[in-house]
Amino acid sequence: MNHQPFEDWIFEAKLTHDEEKQLHKHLATCQDCSRLRQAMKGMERTFSSPVHAGPKAGFAMRWQKMAVEREDDNQQSAAWYMVAGLVVLMTSLVYLNFGANWFANFNIMTFLVQRTVNVIQTVGSLFSTVTSLVNAFQTIPGQVVFVVALVLGAISFFWIVLWFSAMRRIFAAQRKAI
Numbered sequence: 616m617n618h619q620p621f622e623d624w625i626f627e628a629k630l631t632h633d634e635e636k637q638l639h640k641h642l643a644t645c646q647d648c649s650r651l652r653q654a655m656k657g658m659e660r661t662f663s664s665p666v667h668a669g670p671k672a673g674f675a676m677r678w679q680k681m682a683v684e685r686e687d688d689n690q691q692s693a694a695w696y697m698v699a700g701l702v703v704l705m706t707s708l709v710y711l712n713f714g715a716n717w718f719a720n721f722n723i724m725t726f727l728v729q730r731t732v733n734v735i736q737t738v739g740s741l742f743s744t745v746t747s748l749v750n751a752f753q754t755i756p757g758q759v760v761f762v763v764a765l766v767l768g769a770i771s772f773f774w775i776v777l778w779f780s781a782m783r784r785i786f787a788a789q790r791k792a793i
């Protein structure tokens with residue numbers, strides 16, 4: 616199925632009445648695009664809710680408050696998929712070795728949502744890969760696996776912290792710009 620221009624429209628802030636009608640028609644028949652839009656809505660809620668108004672409240676409390684305010688279960692789970700997807704994304708970025716320059720001139724919202732949807736869709740096929748990997752790992756001595764896991768974990772943690780601080784700076788800059 617051809618997903619254009621609908622894929623672009625999902626990220627558009629303002630559509631004409633006619634475009635809106637066409638988009639709704641397409642979403643009703645296209646699972647890919649409606650999933651993408653759901654993730655986008657969850658993302659919007661996650662980052663545009665009163666979260667930023669109360670920076671002193673704890674992260675868990677803010678999440679709870681948002682969850683209560685959210686009446687739509689689908690959008691709530693989409694937001695959680697976002698968080699899970701972000702973690703997967705961050706870890707994969709470690710191994711792709713992206714630099715800090717990467718953040719400049721980049722539509723981060725579009726990239727994050729599309730990437731997350733892709734991740735969710737590929738998780739299924741990953742499971743079979745993981746199963747065969749586990750079988751392969753069983754032939755490697757336990758100590759070697761432990762040391763490698765420790766090193767990878769440390770590197771991942773470093774990059775996740777780096778990523779979060781970069782995200783915070785980006786969103787702070789965006790808020791200032793608005």
Ligand SMILES: [Zn+2]
Binds near residue numbers: 641
């Ligand atoms: Zn579509």
